[in-house]
Amino acid sequence: MRLSSPSSDKFGGFDSPMTEGQFAELTNVSRGTMSDYIAWQQLLLRWNKRINLVAPKSLADFWRRHALDSWQICQFLPEKAANIVDFGSGAGFPAISAAIQCKNIGQGRVLMIESAGKKASFLKQVIRDLGLPADVSSDRIEKIAPLGADVITARAFAPLDRLLEYAAPHSHAATEFILLKGETVEQEIETARDRWTFDYKTVKSVSADSASVLLISNVKTVAPT
Template identity: 40%
Template sequence: MTVPEASEAERATLAGFGVSRETIERLESYAALLVRWQARINLVGPDTVPALWRRHLIDSAQLWPHLPDGARRLVDLGSGAGFPGLVLAILGAPDVHLVESDARKGAFLREAARITATPVTILSRRIEQIPPLGADVITARALAPLPRLLAWAAPHLAPGGQCLFLKGRGAEDELTAAAKDWKIGHRRIPSLTDPDGAILQLREVRSGPDQP
């Protein structure tokens, strides 16, 4: 399987996020490894491989400008092939913890971190089994509906922490469903890669809609 190259427009998009040429080269190494492993295990949808840069790498990297200043720890839930958590770690996010219970995907993440010289902590356990991590930022992509995501994320948020969740066209419906059991401040940011998608930036996450 041929490794798709980033187009000039995609490289310009990454540069617009402040990504250096050297970092783009590390992302290229990551992409090449993913394509090689994809032949053995299903890391991403096969039909998305030709659009790997836009569908996965840039989709993940668009969170980079929205990371809060001074964030000291990022936890990525259900990392899979590393989207968005490993991409953000390659871009420079500090103390990134990748939570992925699938052992084969965990092995891929370790190899991807090694070849890109990216320091990360990989937790090959179910989210519910992990002690609180005190994250300033929690990320997730294509993992679960928002109410369930919040139940998983809340125990790991540090005071003042926030969530950045990549969501598809159902984002508004998920916010409505979550409001039944959660008090959240939210901002909906249009996705740069999916005209129907959004980044949900969630702050002040508390269980119980009627809490002050």
């Protein structure tokens, strides 16, 4: 199921915090999946008091800015994707959502790449507590052996041109990219075209008016002239 942007009237507009109930109504996730999102939120609230995982003020709108924003990538995950890699996972956006989806459908595994040790420890705690099919690597992406990812995801990791450079050793001809991007997405696409060829589609975000989900496939380097 693919959703259009939520109604401003029904869900309070992009500037208003979303409630847990509104998230459940909009996404129509199962009771078990909702329990995993709630557990993730509670762990984040507890850990964020000790280490700076996310800006504290953003936690007041966890259900829109983090949960919904991350959940929307699940609409685009290929059914047969076995190896999902998330760059710069931070507090798990969108990696934890992808792992919850894999758990829900019984297909796929997520590798979360996060070089900050404390954030990596948080991700490991969430994975253990929620029983997610996922792993964490605290190595820098440049030092990781080729991963052969079926899907690469990221939020606020790097401009597209640099992201594709980081991804090149870890992707194959059929790798699909599902990227959460802000208002500079068109500029990033134009810049990346100097070095890469690819098919792409932008889908309006359901969590922020100026954001989008960028779907990329068939990535190749531009042939020298």
